[in-house]
Amino acid sequence: MQTEHKIIIANSQQMPELKDSSIPLMVTSPPYPMIKMWDTHFSKINPQIATLQQELEATGKDATVTQIYKAMHETLAKTWCETYRVLTEGGIACINIGDATRTVNDKFRLFPNHSRIIEHCEHVGFTTLPYILWKKPTTKPKYKGKGAFLGSGFLPPNAYVTLDCEFILIFRKGKLRRFPPNDPRRYESAFTKKQRDEWFTQIWDITGTRQTTSQHERRIAAYPEEIANRLIRMFSVKGDTVLDPFLGSGTTVKLAMQNDRNSVGYETDATLLPMIKKKTAAQSPTCKLKVMKR
Numbered sequence: 001m002q003t004e005h006k007i008i009i010a011n012s013q014q015m016p017e018l019k020d021s022s023i024p025l026m027v028t029s030p031p032y033p034m035i036k037m038w039d040t041h042f043s044k045i046n047p048q049i050a051t052l053q054q055e056l057e058a059t060g061k062d063a064t065v066t067q068i069y070k071a072m073h074e075t076l077a078k079t080w081c082e083t084y085r086v087l088t089e090g091g092i093a094c095i096n097i098g099d100a101t102r103t104v105n106d107k108f109r110l111f112p113n114h115s116r117i118i119e120h121c122e123h124v125g126f127t128t129l130p131y132i133l134w135k136k137p138t139t140k141p142k143y144k145g146k147g148a149f150l151g152s153g154f155l156p157p158n159a160y161v162t163l164d165c166e167f168i169l170i171f172r173k174g175k176l177r178r179f180p181p182n183d184p185r186r187y188e189s190a191f192t193k194k195q196r197d198e199w200f201t202q203i204w205d206i207t208g209t210r211q212t213t214s215q216h217e218r219r220i221a222a223y224p225e226e227i228a229n230r231l232i233r234m235f236s237v238k239g240d241t242v243l244d245p246f247l248g249s250g251t252t253v254k255l256a257m258q259n260d261r262n263s264v265g266y267e268t269d270a271t272l273l274p275m276i277k278k279k280t281a282a283q284s285p286t287c288k289l290k291v292m293k294r
């Protein structure tokens with residue numbers, strides 16, 4: 001099947017290239033609020049966050065941390081709102097997100113990103129569906145958010161539970177998607193019983209899959225191809241278009257290509273283009289890739 005793939009180097013808070021109600025599936029993983037590696041990125045996209053971060057350095061106030069957390073989610077929410085506009089009735093949005101922990105002024109805090117995103121997406125109009133917990137390759141338990149679980153880490157009650165799961169949140173716009181009776185696209189896109197049993201359970205143990213292939217992909221926290229593969233096959237049919245508003249290294253586009261879906265990816269960082277092109281090259285001669293800059 002001939003498929004088309006567009007990479008748009010632009011901020012997905014606005015997606016004027018996409019018509020209202022035109023995309024049946026969004027699969028993505030945004031920058032994670034309150035995870036240090038994304039601080040600079042959020043400051044660039046939203047100057048209010050840069051100001052708050054300077055204020056935090058100067059004052060160390062806990063209330064400023066809360067304001068930064070709020071502003072980061074408001075920044076992401078603009079993309080959730082725009083996604084709602086472009087999704088079709090019955091369209092699905094899948095968001096991979098991890099919670100974050102941070103110690104500021106000796107105070108350890110959890111930032112439950114998954115629940116903030118659910119609140120924002122419901123506010124935009126989405127219906128929340130049962131979500132998936134992705135059990136990540138094991139990390140060592142931590143003591144007070146730092147170092148290994150050693151020494152007094154064996155003594156109750158001051159150790160913390162390790163964040164070794166991420167969330168794959170699933171939302172729907174409007175009512176169930178409808179197809180004409182006996183629509184062949186659904187039958188051609190069917191999964192096997194083994195796949196259904198494995199994919200439609202709440203805990204995905206994808207520890208066996210190598211998470212990323214290169215250091216560069218680790219730097220932008222690429223997700224395992226198996227995650228994009230499953231979500232695309234679970235929530236779209238052949239010939240559909242899959243949107244990723246936070247494209248990163250291009251994993252979603254690659255898996256859309258492999259599954260006979262069209263795709264559109266937005267990415268602000270133009271320096272990722274060579275990696276995206278390399279990752280999506282040679283999937284199939286029937287996949288047409290177009291790069292646009294706004």
Ligand SMILES: C[S@@+](CC[C@H](N)C(=O)[O-])C[C@H]1O[C@@H](n2cnc3c(N)ncnc32)[C@H](O)[C@@H]1O
Nearest residue numbers: 011012029222223246248249251266267268269
């Ligand atoms: C966690 S990474 C995505 C990783 C991706 N799932 C993969 O497998 O490579 C998030 C990406 O979103 C991009 N990004 C952040 N905010 C954006 C925005 N508003 N519009 C478009 N891209 C954005 C970042 O530059 C980063 O590459």
